[in-house]
Amino acid sequence: MTTTDRQAYTLVVVTAGTGDPSSTRMLADRIAQRVAGLASRRGHEVATQVIDLRALATEITTAMVSRLVGPNLRQAVDALAEADGIVAATPVYKAGASGLFTSFFQVLDDDLLIAKPVVLAATAGSARHSLVVDEQMRSLFAYLRTAVVPTSVFAAPEDWGDPALNTRVDRAALELLLLVESGFARQVRDESWNGYRHEFGSAGGTEVSIDLDSDLMRLAAGGSAARE
Amino acid sequence: MQFGVFSVSDITRDPVSGETPSEAERIDAVVRIAQKTEEVGLDVFAIGEHHNPPFFSSSPTTLLSFIAATTKRLIVTTATTLITTNDPVRIAEEYAVLQHLAKGRVDLMLGRGNTAPVYPWFGQDIRQGLPLALENYNLLHRLWREDVVDWEGRFRTPLQGFTSIPRPLDDVPPFVWHGSIRTPEIAEQAAYYGDGFFANHIFWPKEHFMRLIGFYRQRFAHYGHGTEKQAIVGLGGQAYIARRSQDAIREFRPYFDEAPVYGHGPALEDFMRMTPLSVGSPQEVIDKTLTFREHFGDYQRQLFLIDHAGLPLKTVLNQLDLLGEEVVPTLRKELAARRDPEVPDAPTHASLVKAKYGDRPPRRPRPLANRGDNVTGSAPYQDSDPAVRVVYPSA
Numbered sequence: 001m002t003t004t005d006r007q008a009y010t011l012v013v014v015t016a017g018t019g020d021p022s023s024t025r026m027l028a029d030r031i032a033q034r035v036a037g038l039a040s041r042r043g044h045e046v047a048t049q050v051i052d053l054r055a056l057a058t059e060i061t062t063a064m065v066s067r068l069v070g071p072n073l074r075q076a077v078d079a080l081a082e083a084d085g086i087v088a089a090t091p092v093y094k095a096g097a098s099g100l101f102t103s104f105f106q107v108l109d110d111d112l113l114i115a116k117p118v119v120l121a122a123t124a125g126s127a128r129h130s131l132v133v134d135e136q137m138r139s140l141f142a143y144l145r146t147a148v149v150p151t152s153v154f155a156a157p158e159d160w161g162d163p164a165l166n167t168r169v170d171r172a173a174l175e176l177l178l179l180v181e182s183g184f185a186r187q188v189r190d191e192s193w194n195g196y197r198h199e200f201g202s203a204g205g206t207e208v209s210i211d212l213d214s215d216l217m218r219l220a221a222g223g224s225a226a227r228e
Numbered sequence: 229m230q231f232g233v234f235s236v237s238d239i240t241r242d243p244v245s246g247e248t249p250s251e252a253e254r255i256d257a258v259v260r261i262a263q264k265t266e267e268v269g270l271d272v273f274a275i276g277e278h279h280n281p282p283f284f285s286s287s288p289t290t291l292l293s294f295i296a297a298t299t300k301r302l303i304v305t306t307a308t309t310l311i312t313t314n315d316p317v318r319i320a321e322e323y324a325v326l327q328h329l330a331k332g333r334v335d336l337m338l339g340r341g342n343t344a345p346v347y348p349w350f351g352q353d354i355r356q357g358l359p360l361a362l363e364n365y366n367l368l369h370r371l372w373r374e375d376v377v378d379w380e381g382r383f384r385t386p387l388q389g390f391t392s393i394p395r396p397l398d399d400v401p402p403f404v405w406h407g408s409i410r411t412p413e414i415a416e417q418a419a420y421y422g423d424g425f426f427a428n429h430i431f432w433p434k435e436h437f438m439r440l441i442g443f444y445r446q447r448f449a450h451y452g453h454g455t456e457k458q459a460i461v462g463l464g465g466q467a468y469i470a471r472r473s474q475d476a477i478r479e480f481r482p483y484f485d486e487a488p489v490y491g492h493g494p495a496l497e498d499f500m501r502m503t504p505l506s507v508g509s510p511q512e513v514i515d516k517t518l519t520f521r522e523h524f525g526d527y528q529r530q531l532f533l534i535d536h537a538g539l540p541l542k543t544v545l546n547q548l549d550l551l552g553e554e555v556v557p558t559l560r561k562e563l564a565a566r567r568d569p570e571v572p573d574a575p576t577h578a579s580l581v582k583a584k585y586g587d588r589p590p591r592r593p594r595p596l597a598n599r600g601d602n603v604t605g606s607a608p609y610q611d612s613d614p615a616v617r618v619v620y621p622s623a
Contacts (some may be wrong), residue, residue: 015262045425061493062493062494064495065490065492066489066490066493066494067430067431068431068490068493068494068498068499068503069433070494070498070502071502074433082372102478107505122366156491190231199410200411200412200436200440201409201410201436201439204434205435205436208436208439210412210443215359216358216359216362216413217413217416218410219359219413220362220413220414220416221364221416221417221420221423222369222420224363224366224381
């Protein structure tokens with residue numbers, strides 16, 4: 001396989017782990033390190049930034065109840081807007097992704113993450129939660145129109161000593177890197193950004209273009225409403 | 229420059245006394261607040277429109293006509309009138325009557341409303357909120373400017389040969405502001421008609437409001453209503469004032485912490501830093517309000533929210549004293565000194581009459597006698613143009 005020209009990529013890790021150290025953070029870091037390592041072998045540089053949702057917890061709930069985006073949440077949004085790839089990891093609580101994790105993604109603009117490559121990861125106290133990633137988290141990221149890699153990474157306590165976890169981490173990391181290298185997200189955004197629904201000020205505040213050539217704009221300027 | 233207050237008509241428990249006013253008490257209190265707004269030398273009182281508890285303002289024209297009857301100088305207006313769930317024909321009629329009774333001291337601000345269940349209560353669908361607002365206003369604009377309207381649209385039953393009565397006072401419609409926080413189509417419609425644009429610029433980063441207001445100004449000029457500087461902009465704001473800054477913070481905090489919408493959310497200090505909320509001494513409120521002009525350019529109307537979140541009437545009246553005695557006189561002076569001479573004041577009934585007629589007497593139409601076809605006649609008034617013919621529907 002040939003590599004493309006030497007590139008610098010930005011990888012953003014979002015983790016909803018709350019312990020210190022947190023096994024969720026450890027899992028996310030393993031994936032991120034593996035992505036960086038693989039990239040380096042293929043001649044690229046990866047700068048990794050971690051968004052620890054624990055530190056944003058009050059700003060996330062504030063945004064949920066009052067739409068006010070605090071300064072730290074704003075920084076997280078800006079980081080995701082710039083990200084070439086994302087690792088999103090959460091602990092499983094009560095048979096679902098952490099509420100902190102889902103709340104964070106629910107307060108983001110619908111179009112912030114369009115086409116961005118994402119690895120989904122979760123930790124849990126029992127292997128009985130292993131389908132949470134594929135049955136619950138994937139649908140959230142499908143709504144956000146992200147490109148989730150085929151391999152999800154789930155770790156129950158017994159997995160931490162099992163080399164098979166490394167294999168899954170490797171697979172997910174390679175899948176993410178290939179999507180990043182392909183320029184998929186950039187190309188989708190360049191060529192069909194207008195095919196997705198946007199609001200003024202969405203996409204983390206970057207979507208501020210105003211299209212005057214629309215039925216609604218013609219209606220605003222005294223025209224008649226298009227019939228659906 | 230006009231200064232005023234706007235109320236959403238919320239009936240909220242006072243978190244300090246634990247008392248929730250009755251609807252009767254709150255309605256009386258709001259009337260008193262409006263009257264006091266005039267007494268302390270402010271210019272405008274605006275009331276919202278709601279159709280569910282814990283609000284009372286379901287019938288703004290009734291409230292505003294009472295306020296207008298008990299004041300002399302105050303402009304009464306809305307914040308906002310629902311252009312989506314109200315029939316534009318009823319808006320045309322009701323606000324025209326209000327305008328006559330108030331001798332022109334009326335304008336209105338239009339908004340879509342964001343309470344989803346209200347739409348089906350009035351037979352509408354929130355998913356069509358934006359095209360509904362745009363189409364309804366296109367019709368309202370015509371109803372106030374054409375004696376006889378033939379109209380067909382997507383959302384409302386067609387009109388043939390319809391005359392909205394009474395015609396606006398002096399045949400000059402109330403000035404309209406379009407309220408919006410993130411919808412370029414609303415800014416475009418305001419610009420197209422040369423109407424005002426009101427941004428209740430809370431929550432969002434100010435850069436977005438700067439862009440949206442910039443877009444409105446640019447389109448206002450594009451449609452030939454004047455230069456960008458001459459566009460008519462209004463801004464919201466929230467204030468709580470005490471002579472000493474620390475007293476303001478201490479007194480307002482319990483109300484802030486329990487307030488609808490943002491209560492139990494951000495800290496007061498963060499909210500003050502990130503939004504137009506000013507809590508402090510008169511000078512601090514003045515300083516913060518002066519920054520609005522730096523961000524958005526010279527503007528024509530500043531409305532403050534001062535009566536929500538359960539603040540008792542006595543406190544609100546005291547706030548009005550402070551606004552009227554210490555804050556607004558300084559703001560008037562400072563803003564006048566900084567104002568570009570090219571920038572006009574917000575239109576009033578008197579200025580619109582003057583612009584339309586100069587020194588001629590204004591039109592005050594007199595109906596023709598009933599001649600059997602007044603319901604769908606093409607010449608309803610003695611001075612109607614006989615050349616205007618009604619277009620009846622054809623098969």
